[in-house]
Amino acid sequence: GNSVTQMEGPVTLSEEAFLTINCTYTATGYPSLFWYVQYPGEGLQLLLKATKADDKGSNKGFEATYRKETTSFHLEKGSVQVSDSAVYFCALSVSGGSNYKLTFGKGTLLTVNP
Amino acid sequence: KAGVTQTPRYLIKTRGQQVTLSCSPISGHRSVSWYQQTPGQGLQFLFEYFSETQRNKGNFPGRFSGRQFSNSRSEMNVSTLELGDSALYLCASSLATGSKSSPLHFGNGTRLTVT
Numbered sequence: 001g002n003s004v005t006q007m008e009g010p011v012t013l014s015e016e017a018f019l020t021i022n023c024t025y026t027a028t029g030y031p032s033l034f035w036y037v038q039y040p041g042e043g044l045q046l047l048l049k050a051t052k053a054d055d056k057g058s059n060k061g062f063e064a065t066y067r068k069e070t071t072s073f074h075l076e077k078g079s080v081q082v083s084d085s086a087v088y089f090c091a092l093s094v095s096g097g098s099n100y101k102l103t104f105g106k107g108t109l110l111t112v113n114p
Numbered sequence: 115k116a117g118v119t120q121t122p123r124y125l126i127k128t129r130g131q132q133v134t135l136s137c138s139p140i141s142g143h144r145s146v147s148w149y150q151q152t153p154g155q156g157l158q159f160l161f162e163y164f165s166e167t168q169r170n171k172g173n174f175p176g177r178f179s180g181r182q183f184s185n186s187r188s189e190m191n192v193s194t195l196e197l198g199d200s201a202l203y204l205c206a207s208s209l210a211t212g213s214k215s216s217p218l219h220f221g222n223g224t225r226l227t228v229t
Contacts (some may be wrong), residue, residue: 033218043118043204043220089157097135101170102158102218 002027006090006105010015013080013112021075021108023090031092033057033066033073034102038087047075047088080112116141118221120205126227132193135224137182139166139186139207146188147218148180159212160203163188192226 009090025031036044048057053068062077067091073090090105127133139146146169148160158174163182168207183207186207192199202225206218 036220041121041222043222044206044218045220049217091224094170101159101162103159104158 002092002094002103004090004092004103005051006108008108010109010111015082015111015112015114016079019077019080019110021088023073023075023105024057025073025092027072027092027094029094031094034091035062035064035075036089036091038089044089082112082114085112118205118219120221120224122224123222124225126228126229127195128169129197131195132191133195133226135190135203137188137205138222140219141205143146143209144183144186145208146159147206148190149204149206151204160190195228200226203208
């Protein structure tokens with residue numbers, strides 16, 4: 001079956017620190033990969049995505065590269081801000097014809113202190 | 115463009131009761147999916163509707179059901195509520211154009227508490 005494994009949190013960083021959240025996956029077929037972010041009291045927002053090997057998704061200073069050889073999609077940001085404090089979810093989809101069914105990791109809580 | 119709207123935001127119900135949650139997708143989106151989010155199990159797929167038909171179903175008991183209307187709005191129903199049904203229920207919509215890179219857009223969820 002399909003599964004996503006994320007590094008367990010919580011992760012606590014100081015402002016301007018470097019962030020890495022590890023994500024590896026197992027999938028039948030060729031998945032699309034996503035990072036979603038959830039702020040307190042809100043739903044999930046798409047942060048970035050990649051649909052094929054070696055693609056790099058990027059948004060708001062966050063980046064992740066689709067590594068087929070290591071089945072990984074690690075999230076990175078060079079300098080985090082307090083406003084980046086949230087829960088981050090790695091997800092994949094292998095649904096044929098659409099990505100309406102996502103498999104999520106457990107989520108990683110990030111807290112950034114001033 | 116308005117986002118995905120879920121109502122109500124909060125619900126408190128008693129064991130044994132039933133509940134209906136509502137979701138209005140982004141205009142033009144024809145696919146609506148539902149997810150259950152709990153601290154222990156994380157995010158789990160419930161089901162997905164497209165053009166009023168259920169296309170996919172997750173591994174949940176038959177007490178969980180849904181439907182989609184001709185305007186793409188969707189409802190989810192849970193009957194005979196159990197304490198373990200307490201969760202955040204998230205609705206997501208998608209263009210469902212056939213591209214697996216088309217992302218899901220989530221609402222803010224309905225927080226259901228069963229007492």
